[in-house]
Amino acid sequence: MKNREKRREEIIQACKKRTLCKDILKKFVLPSFGQTCSEDSPCNDTECDSCQFLAVLWLDEEYKEPEVDWSKVAVDTPVLVKNAECAGWVKRHFAKYEDGQVYAFDLGCTSWTNSRHATSWNYAKLAELEEAE
Known part of the structure; x- marks a missing residue:
């Protein structure tokens, strides 16, 4: 999937609101190339040739997928986990990050219902809102 496909709706909304520079360029494009744009930049969404390129x-x-700093993820955050690359994702809630491993509460529980039993997983990613429902 290309960036244009993944971010299609965000790009359309930014174009409608005339906030392409702030919402797309500064948030996604420039960081992906290790670049930044200062807030006081004279850019007006259409004039910067290097940004357009x-x-x-x-x-x-x-x-x-953006890299996740698991040490900063809050307990009970919805996550998707699996142990094999070819396996399907399983819905869980984040428990902890320890020794380079992501742990999630067993059987979809949270810290409220199961504060002690968590399993480590080989693959983990933050669940998107529509995936978590």
């Missing part, structure tokens, strides 16, 4: 490149790149 980077945006064209970014749109056709393959989408990559």
Whole structure:
């Protein structure tokens, strides 16, 4: 899946609101190329040739899930986990991050219902809102 496909609705909304620079370029495009844009930049969403060039490149790149700093994830955050790459994702709630391993509460429980039993998983990602429901 390309960035243009993953971020389609956000790009459309930013174009409608005329906030393409703030909502797309500064948030996704520039960071993916290790670039930044200051808040006091004279950019007005249409004049910056280098930003436009980077945006064209970014749109056709393959989408990559952002790296998660698991040490900063709150307990009970919805996550998707699995132990094998070819397995399907399982809905769980984040328990802890310890020794490079993500732990989730067993059987979909939370810290409220099961504060002691958590299992480590080989693969984990934050659940998107629509996936968590």
